[in-house]
Amino acid sequence: MTEPSARPVITQPIITQAMIDAYDEYTHLTLDRRRFMEQLTRLAGSGAAAAAIAPMLAANSAQAAIVAEDDRRVKGEDIAYPGSSGEMKGYLVKPAGQSGKPGTVIVVHENRGLNPHIRDVARRVALEGFIALAPDFLSPLGGTPADEDKARDMFAKLDASQVTADGVATVAYLKGLKDGNGKVGAVGFCWGGGTVNALAVNAPDLNAGVAYYGMQPKAEDVPKIKAALLLHYAGLDERIDVGIDAYKKALDAAHVEYTVYVYDGVNHAFNNDTSAARYDRKAADLAWGRTVEFLKEKLA
DSSP states (O other): OOOOOOOOOOOOOOOOHHHHHHHHHIIIIIOOHHHHHHHHHHHHSSHHHHHHHHHHHSOOTTSOOSSOTTOTTEEEEEEEEEOSSSEEEEEEEEETTOOSOOOEEEEEOOTTOSOHHHHHHHHHHHHTTOEEEEEETTGGGTSOOSOHHHHHHHGGGSOHHHHHHHHHHHHHHHHTOTTSOSOEEEEEETHHHHHHHHHHHHOTTOOEEEEESOOOOOGGGGGGOOSEEEEEEETTOHHHHTTHHHHHHHHHHTTOOEEEEEETTOOTTTTOTTOTTTOOHHHHHHHHHHHHHHHHHHOO
């Protein structure tokens, strides 16, 4: 009688910091996928291993939402509203059965546009009692496409001054929203974190800004900031963290109210639960709790 053959052991690919750094360089600097895959193949040891690891580094839009789209505790809808020079598209979410007029929060996406993950984050914000609006800053180019790589390529075509102007227009829209209390906050991630910093410089009506691992503004622009700031950084994010000390110095000199947290041992995009390799639940939960507490204090 022959012995049954042993089942092959399926092992989880090992993801190193060098692989994460290579992905960060690709997605934020070079946008050269062929070069990235060649580098990942060298690091992983084979093309097959690289093909298995690449999706774990990227965000997975099929990942289940934390707050489902049909969650009865919130009510979301796609809207259009006036931008700086044309129509802006966005996803507006309100708490179901909300009594009174809550504060409003702009949720600014990463460099992949208004995707399912950011819609989920907007619902999480609404679940905390705010009116949340996630604008699509790719609206001037036709809106966010389904293909993540195409969306990322579109960001190079955006005009930075128009992005800021559209952000200022979004603040004005929420400030005048009849269901809100007139106070406006903003929370952004990665590209969105940098956009929140720029918005704080250019929108005096912004009451509070939360930037997750966002590029810092120029030091000479910091005195224009009127909003209180909460700044989250990832300890392993050398590309963004290099600007922290200069930003703190400028904020101190301008007497801007701010708090900085650096989360040791975690990577850029640690809050994005759709990215298996970079998401860090402990840091994400801690940062989110601090974010909600901050927004409730500043937008009451």
